[in-house]
Amino acid sequence: MSKSQVPVLPGWFAIENGEPHLLGTRCRACGTYYFPRQTLFCRNPDCESEAFDEVPLSRRGTLWSYTNAMYQPPEPFVAEDPHVPYTILAVELEREKMIVLGQGVAGLECADLRVGMPVQLVLDTLFERDGQETITWKWAPLA
Amino acid sequence: MEKDIAVLGVGMHPWGKWGKNFVEYGVKASRDALRDAGVNWRDIGFVSGAATMRCGYPGYVAGATFAQALGWQGAEVNTSYAACASGSQALAAARAKILAGQCEVALVVGADTTPKGFLKPAPGERPDDPDWVRFRLGITNPAYFALYARRRMDLYGDTPEDFAAVKVKNAEHGLENPNARYRKRFSLEDVASSALVADPLRLMDICATSDGAAALVVSSLDYARRLGQADAVRVAAISTVTPTFASAVVEMPDIATDSAAAVEAARFRAALPAKAYEEAGLGPEDISVAEVYDLSTALEMDWYEDLQFCPRGEAANLVRSGATCIGGRLPVNPSGGLACFGEAVPAQALAQVCELTWQLRGAAGPRQVAGARVGITANQGLFGHGSAVILKR
Numbered sequence: 026m027s028k029s030q031v032p033v034l035p036g037w038f039a040i041e042n043g044e045p046h047l048l049g050t051r052c053r054a055c056g057t058y059y060f061p062r063q064t065l066f067c068r069n070p071d072c073e074s075e076a077f078d079e080v081p082l083s084r085r086g087t088l089w090s091y092t093n094a095m096y097q098p099p100e101p102f103v104a105e106d107p108h109v110p111y112t113i114l115a116v117e118l119e120r121e122k123m124i125v126l127g128q129g130v131a132g133l134e135c136a137d138l139r140v141g142m143p144v145q146l147v148l149d150t151l152f153e154r155d156g157q158e159t160i161t162w163k164w165a166p167l168a
Numbered sequence: 169m170e171k172d173i174a175v176l177g178v179g180m181h182p183w184g185k186w187g188k189n190f191v192e193y194g195v196k197a198s199r200d201a202l203r204d205a206g207v208n209w210r211d212i213g214f215v216s217g218a219a220t221m222r223c224g225y226p227g228y229v230a231g232a233t234f235a236q237a238l239g240w241q242g243a244e245v246n247t248s249y250a251a252c253a254s255g256s257q258a259l260a261a262a263r264a265k266i267l268a269g270q271c272e273v274a275l276v277v278g279a280d281t282t283p284k285g286f287l288k289p290a291p292g293e294r295p296d297d298p299d300w301v302r303f304r305l306g307i308t309n310p311a312y313f314a315l316y317a318r319r320r321m322d323l324y325g326d327t328p329e330d331f332a333a334v335k336v337k338n339a340e341h342g343l344e345n346p347n348a349r350y351r352k353r354f355s356l357e358d359v360a361s362s363a364l365v366a367d368p369l370r371l372m373d374i375c376a377t378s379d380g381a382a383a384l385v386v387s388s389l390d391y392a393r394r395l396g397q398a399d400a401v402r403v404a405a406i407s408t409v410t411p412t413f414a415s416a417v418v419e420m421p422d423i424a425t426d427s428a429a430a431v432e433a434a435r436f437r438a439a440l441p442a443k444a445y446e447e448a449g450l451g452p453e454d455i456s457v458a459e460v461y462d463l464s465t466a467l468e469m470d471w472y473e474d475l476q477f478c479p480r481g482e483a484a485n486l487v488r489s490g491a492t493c494i495g496g497r498l499p500v501n502p503s504g505g506l507a508c509f510g511e512a513v514p515a516q517a518l519a520q521v522c523e524l525t526w527q528l529r530g531a532a533g534p535r536q537v538a539g540a541r542v543g544i545t546a547n548q549g550l551f552g553h554g555s556a557v558i559l560k561r
């Protein structure tokens with residue numbers, strides 16, 4: 026019996042070829058990537074393109090910085106009771122040249138982390154309510 | 169063409185959690201500024217207000233709200249909203265009016281009342297709102313400041329003690345500032361023993377929100393001369409530039425930066441003072457005092473580098489050497505900064521100008537920076553808003 030699972034943000038990530046990826050878009054004219062996805066107009070001041078391709082973003086990146094949340098955030102965050110601190114990682118994707126935030130996987134502590142270390146994206150539980158798991162992306166150090 | 173304007177008068181309502189209507193604070197600050205300037209309210213030709221978003225419709229039309237409270241007298245009004253830079257944008261509007269010859273003397277004012285408890289986003293499922301997204305994922309305001317702080321530690325070797333030293337410095341500076349909310353001396357140990365909020369930042373590394381108001385009376389140089397204030401402090405530059413695509417640093421409330429795949433990444437914070445220096449024809453070597461936005465202790469150190477007070481990565485040396493203390497080579501936040509004030513968004517950028525005006529007049533009392541001639545302010549807020557103002561004597 027597997028619990029029912031729903032994504033925290035539908036269409037923001039998916040599993041492709043057995044690997045989880047964030048889903049972004051890429052400007053057809055200038056090659057700029059967007060996450061969250063942009064489909065209306067390119068924000069590059071020298072580009073007037075309105076045509077985008079949907080692209081999975083790099084699964085791996087390097088750690089730009091990291092912290093943790095010692096206090097329970099306000100809603101719409103859904104908190105454990107009592108609050109369980111978690112890490113927050115800012116990860117630089119090399120190909121896309123962008124920094125993406127996300128929680129670190131459960132059990133990860135700041136002491137385990139170092140700016141510049143390689144990390145990869147996984148899908149994991151953000152919170153569980155009434156037998157339903159809400160899934161998000163998280164970052165995990167690469168061995 | 170003349171491009172400076174004179175600061176004839178400044179006034180503030182003390183920062184705190186007073187629980188009163190923001191208009192009351194704004195009127196007090198305005199009357200103080202008018203008195204300080206020696207200008208009659210009836211002579212003000214333009215009222216430029218900084219909006220507050222937390223006080224209903226009167227806050228959205230702050231310029232008119234203050235003009236009515238002071239007594240309608242037929243002046244033209246303006247209201248500016250630009251997050252933390254609202255005050256600077258209101259000042260820029262007054263400067264434009266004065267330099268265009270459409271007004272001789274203007275009142276610029278900002279005030280705020282903060283709500284009780286946490287600010288949180290509106291309810292419902294709103295994945296198109298970046299603020300909703302980041303709170304849903306558990307990324308609060310202190311997390312962004314902590315990410316910047318941690319990067320300093322891993323890249324440049326800054327320590328939590330360096331950050332704490334900024335708090336200790338600012339607390340010392342603000343001790344006798346009558347407009348500061350927190351007037352208490354803190355030790356490195358006090359900071360280190362306060363609760364960890366977002367590693368490496370502790371409760372005392374992060375600023376609070378406050379009520380407060382600040383006001384300026386500004387005029388043409390000609391008007392200042394006629395008033396016998398030819399040597400008044402002058403506004404030499406106001407920069408309110410937007411970021412340039414692509415953003416190099418992840419900013420609240422975004423979950424990601426722009427992609428720099430097609431365009432080189434640019435640092436917003438560094439662009440703000442760069443424009444101000446260019447406009448004033450001055451450089452970082454000319455600055456004798458600065459008021460910068462210490463939303464966190466570590467962020468004050470980022471500002472040292474963005475203001476070009478030192479090369480990138482070397483801000484900790486300025487802290488450790490005491491250069492940014494009153495009595496040092498380049499005192500920063502002699503008012504006590506946000507550490508002693510807490511943030512009152514629409515008033516804060518104007519409060520920075522008030523402090524520099526007192527400093528350049530040599531009227532800052534026990535927190536006076538000796539021989540201050542040129543000062544710069546710097547702040548940055550949400551959605552591409554920020555400002556830097558240069559004042560000179």
Ligand SMILES: [Zn+2]
Pocket residue numbers: 052053054055056057067068069072073074
């Ligand atoms: Zn494009």
